[in-house]
Amino acid sequence: MKNVLKHSILFLFLALLTLAPSRGFAQDEEQPKKEKFDAKSFIFGHTGDSYCFHITEIHEHPVCVWLPVIVKCKDGGGWHCFSSKHVCELKEGETFSHKGANFFIEPISADKYPGKLVEVKADGGISRPFDISFTKNAFGIFLVCAFLLAFFLPAAKKYKKDPMAKPTKYQGLVEWLTYTVLDGIIRPNIPEKKVKKFAPYLLTVFFFIFFANLFGLIPFFPFSANVTGNLSITVVLALLTYFFVNVFGNKHYWKDILWPDVPIFLKAFPLMPIIELISTITKPFALMVRLFANILAGHIVIMVLMALIFIIGGMYGAGMGGVMSIVSIFMTIFMTVLELLVAYIQAYVFTILSSLFIGMAQHEPEHE
């Protein structure tokens, strides 16, 4: 431990030494004013959605995977489908014209539609077309889905072919993962008779969230899409849970909502039923926000730590930026390890609460 500390101090000192001359140069020469580092664009550009999948930059030339833009203009312009290359490479003030409509992407610092594709209207104003572009996050979703299928289906096929065969190591892994969720999360919350009915949804949700979280932490193509830290994804998951809770809820569950065991004046003037109905919505709403906020916060913290390097560097020169980069890297490693934990915890929490809500809607009263 002492040794590690000694080496770190030495390393920091050496790092400072190597950076010293460059600082000297910076002072001597009148450097052309570079554009100021925009932390907001940097952070939200990386944690938000994007029309292209930015991989790296070589000689200030971006290397991207251009994803398709699919939009329908509101004022009867019809469907437009083109590569995002055309709109992503536009300079400020330029527009891309496609089949009589002009498009451009608002900068992330914009107040309205930040980072989104907008259409230039005839009167010069902008409007947001109906946008079902296959964005970076859509790509991320499909990647996770493809991974889930590729990971679980071969095992299922093997089981179907010969259920009694000695399982391979891969099947062992699949079994272990499946039964960790099944026995640890689903079984304690759902009546045994209903487990077979609801386990497929809960298992799929768990592994979707878990792998999406993990993929989001891998910082290079084709991963790194911040899938679960996006409200559009969590809203779908929460809606599905809402669907499974309420559509399959039994008589007893609905009776408790619409005609609970409270004094008659509380339910005749339908105060309690309204509260209960709202509570059915707040539960999945909490699920949605919890997952989204946790994952987004983790990503933002990591991006802030990275942005700090450039902010400090911009304020106090490259030397301090260099020192900050060492601090930032250690902090980022710590955060990433923490996020690995969060990736599991959030998948766990979402699934356990979903199964709890579904289980509560399946509960049969023991008396009567």
Add this chain to the structure above:
Amino acid sequence: MDLFLPESGLVIWMLIAFLIVFVILAKAGWPMIMGAVEKRNAHISESLLAADEANKALAGIEQKKQETMAAAQAEQIRIMKESQELKAQVVEEAKLEARKEAEKIVADARLKIEKEQAEAMAQIKNEVIALSVDIAEKLLQRELSDKPSQSAYIEQLLKNNHPQIQA
């Protein structure tokens, strides 16, 4: 605030992709995995039960074997004891027989000896008679010459040599 509004396009993609994966996994994924694992669990517990029963049966067989062996041992001991007794009996009988035989032989021998003795006595008697006759003959021949003296002499002879014949 844009961050907190769901994007319709992404919602649609998510819904499509997730539902497809959910349906595929719900049809061809999870039930197979769960089914196979449960089937195997059942098989394992059945096998364990069967093994337990087999073990119990084996223990029964072992016990039976031991019992049979013990019985056989007892039988062996019994048979050996019996044969020992038989042997002793046979020896005893043989001894008895031998003794009887010996006694019989001894008795025969005694009888024979007595007979021979009697024969010998008879022979001796005969010889005595012959001798007496001879002597008598010789005496008779002498008596013819000297009668009184001869008679006295016979008397004397008889008196001295054969007192039993005197009667």
